[in-house]
Amino acid sequence: MTGKIICSGFGGQGIMVMGKFLSYVALEGDKFTTYLPTYGAEVRGGTAHCMVTISDNEIYSPYIAEADAVIVMNEPSMRKFENRIKKEGLLIINKSLVNAKTKRDDLKIVEVPFTDIAAKLGNIKCANTVALGTYFSISSIASKKDIYSVLNKMLAGLRPEIFEVNQKAIEEGFSYDKPR
């Protein structure tokens, strides 16, 4: 099985962290994985994306021309990547920041207000974690055990409230796994 995922949004939304999280989860499950970030002057603001492949077999191209799933955290990202998803592929949309509708009618579309959910949880920065929860729940690409193990490792050393809010965020994300 191979999963090709593109995470996209604007700089500062934790897009690269999302991608790394996916790759760490793959590593935890002893799978092959590649993580390819955009790099350059996109630290804050601007658009940012990363490409993650998770597979049971050797991965050839880290570059994804056609994705199995795309997570868009802002509107420019949807315009940029909606046509880079395979037929019947998955498009996860951050409804809080994306008003436009996709032109594609051959995709499985899941719209969730990730940013609003994160704000309600008390930390707008964890919208990326909510989105990851939703993706994991739909894709069943990783076990919950592995996901929590990575969450523990990646947040190790941070303040306890950061850890707690992210744990809540991922759980909240799990529950939005149905197209609405």
Next chain:
Amino acid sequence: MEKIYNLPESLIDVSTHYCPGCGHGIVHRIICEVIDELNIRQKIIGVAPIGCAVIAYKYWDFDCCEAAHGRALAVATGIKRVRPANIVFTYQGDGDLAAIGCAETIHAANRGENLTTIFINNAIYGMTGGQMAPTTLLTQKTATTPAGRDAKLEGYPLKISELLAQLEGVAYIERTSTDSPKAVLITKKAIKEAFQNQIDGKGFSMVEVLSPCPTYWGLKPVDAVKWMREVMIKEFPLGRIK
């Protein structure tokens, strides 16, 4: 009878390739005397420049390294950082140190590298045939300033020692000359201090030595010394700068 004047142990007994009246030989010898007196020959690593002194190591009986033109202080930094117990020095001319290697010079000095630099200023490029140096005096004729150096076109003689003296990483800078036996003795004292500073871990030390180039100044050796004393020293005043 007591022998009072010897060939320094660090100096190799070969005939010179330098022109009659050139100052390089004097400074080569001074460096060897100082190294012997400080008893550091077995610890010394010299870095030779590009220029007339490119084969300075043919005269020196200790370890030496070549450097690309202007990069002597970068090479010396590499050596000294991995071998801090060794005593490392560069020997550079005005083109090497103050023109093509200006960045390396300023930054090694600014990092306060614990190195010793002997800078030979003869206000001209010798090896390539008498072209303008950054230290060439105004109105001085060279192969590339045939009408004399013109400030409007070529700028002014570069006072690199004064410039370096502004840097906090610099421990010691002195300008000396080779125009008289007394001046040579002062030069030796300065060079000794520059090496002693490195032994004591004080940081970057440099001695700028004004040195004659009769061949490309177009003067007889005696007249070259006179010109150095009467003209060049006025532009490049001697003494301790830092």
Next chain:
Amino acid sequence: MGKILINGNEAIAEGAIRAGCRFFAGYPITPQNEIPAYMAKRMPEIGGVFIQPESELAAISMVMGASASGFRAITTSSSPGVSLKQEGISYIAGAQLPAVIVNIMRAGPGLGNIWPAQSDYFQATKGGGHGDYRNIVLAPSTVQEAFDLTLLAFELADIYRNPVMILGDGMLGQMMEPITISDIKRKPDSKDMVPLDKPWALTGCRNRKLNLVASFRMREGEMEKRNLELQAHYKEIVRKEQRYEAFNEKEAEIIIVAYGTMGRIAKGAIKRLEADNKKVGLIRPIGLWPFCKDVFTKLFKDNATLKKILVVEMSYGQMLEDVELTVLGRYPVEFFGRSGGGVPTEEEIVKKVLELY
């Protein structure tokens, strides 16, 4: 030890440290900035030296000094910076010093941009700087290989007293993959800066005659003699150090030749074509100089079905020339390449191969 997730740049940095390298000098440039950042943190931990110098010119000369002193030393950069290093690389080759130079290539010419490219192949393999010299050039295609080839680079540099260049690209530098970290056999993790036994190294002339490290040979005939020695040495490297990965090459009708990141992407294209019953093979040069001519010669003897050769590069045809010089007209050599930030995709390579059928 389990696998760790790390990017290509960090893999090279850790590889250097595991190889016993204790000297780094490098000027920041994207897309390899993770290397100096990694070294700035790691070198002091193991008693090594990290310097951020004033320029790439200074960086390579500092490496020359550290190497002349007997220590394993590395400098890293990306295309425009590696152009500046050519001066020092030529001096290092001329003085017969070991050194490892990393080029994480970006698009050119000029400032170009920061995206991946393979357009410095000529510069890396044909000399780059002035004079009759050669770099040994290694081209990793995975993050694991970036680590492994860095260990090898230091070994080869010392064995041949020659500069070794690791030629990667921005994609390899930036991408993360799980890798296994291993130590080189000799004691690399020593806290002390113990140089290897190099009798030519500058240490101070205690109880021995002086050592001199220099490329300058002024007396008549001396430089020619030195050049002949270097040439003999390069011949030996050509004979002993050709490296490649061959895949499906014996029964292939079309052979793709691609290196580095393009090598792995080409392999993906071949897998897709396999599903379509197309017999396509791969030769992935791992060493770019010396170029793996011998595997081609063997292939021409062993493979009766071969029709065409396709070279794929992130350039407009640089390695292509070495392939053409190897094939010498025996088979048609086709080319597909993009450069300037564009990376040929598996899909594009599949399309190109199908056009050739």
